[in-house]
Amino acid sequence: MNDIILSTQNGEPVASSREVAKRFGKEHKNVMQAVANLVAENSAAKSMFHPATFENRGKKYPMYLMNRDGFALLAMGFTGKEAVTWKLKYIEAFNQMEKQLAAQRKDQQAVQDENIQRAIDQVIAARKRLDEQTAFLDKRREARDKSKALYLRVKALCSQTKAGYSEDCDIVRTMETVVRSSQDFLNSAVDQLTIVAKGYPAYLALMNDILSDAIEKKE
Template sequence: MNELVVMRNRQAVTTSLAVAQAFEKNHKDVLEAIRTKISTAENPALLKMFVEDSYTATNGKQNKMYYMNRDGFTFIAMGFTGRKADEFKLKYIQAFNAMEERIRNQPRLPQSPTEMLKLAIDSTLETADKVEKLTTRMDDLEQNASIDPGEYNYLSKRISSEVQNYVVSHHMILNQKQRSQLYKDVNRGVKEVTGVKTRSQLRKKDFDVVDRYLMNWTPSPATLMIIEQLDDEAKGQERLF
């Protein structure tokens, strides 16, 4: 009873064989009922309800059978009476409903060259969108990965180099406290432009930002004033001795 209704050409149908088996009829009697309906049909729509086909019997012989849609089944089954016949009719109705629901939920295949082209374009666009999202995600993961030791060491050397270049170019003679103010200034700027709390939190995406910042770095007026104050303090200490 699991094959009461099948799908054929995207339509829910049953066969004369299945009907004969379900209602415990001779197949030849079901065939005769169908032929009678077809031969006496005055409405052309009735002819579209049945499609002649064949099946291979156990003896290897090709025998005639019919496919029929829901309406064709209704015409044939109307003549079957009795409680048991009614039970099978209900099962057929349920089977037709279930198969038609499956058909409705299946994606519709393109029916024309235009629809096939549209499907191909839509599929290409969908694939491209997925690839773009995947690429973006991979780029994000890569850019948010921690900076590798080689890049970290490079930036550390750049900071030291920029501090030293500034001292030399301005002919400054600084003690350790004064020089540390320059390092505090440049490190403070690195944290501000990248939004990190410490240099160890730098990400790959921060590398170019820090590199550009260091190219244009100069100490702030506040830092220079503190260095000058420390210089005055050192000179005062020298006078004390």
């Protein structure tokens, strides 16, 4: 496998026509022509070969990058004992590279899932806090309105009644500010969840459930 040089293209391992020509003892121009013939003969082969370039002494020259299927299609016409040896080496190299890429994708998926779950938890917490503070604000508004009604009914106000109404007004004003801040925090949390969950429909659906009135609030 150490003899084989692979790279990645569109998330899959690919071999260069230049390296393939070198390993199988072919002229690169002949390998390029063979690839061109395959692509011309069958449109399905186009997705297996990607035009690219390489640099030599400051100049750029054309080459192809081919995936596993492209290599198999091309190498099918290579014969001889050495050809079989290199075919086996390339097959092993593709197998190892695909395993590595699969492991990397799995790790990346795990990190992405963790980030999304963290963002979801933040939205749930922000929604819960907003609901609690809104409920408290509603209660204080009700208390303020009762104090105001008493203030208007009683002509000769005692200092205690007036002080209670003033205190309720102060609490309502404070809680209105707190609720606005909590709403801004919830909006920010939703924005963050939208960013990290982009491309993950299941998580976006969960976000919609979180923000709906039917959500069961997290204990």
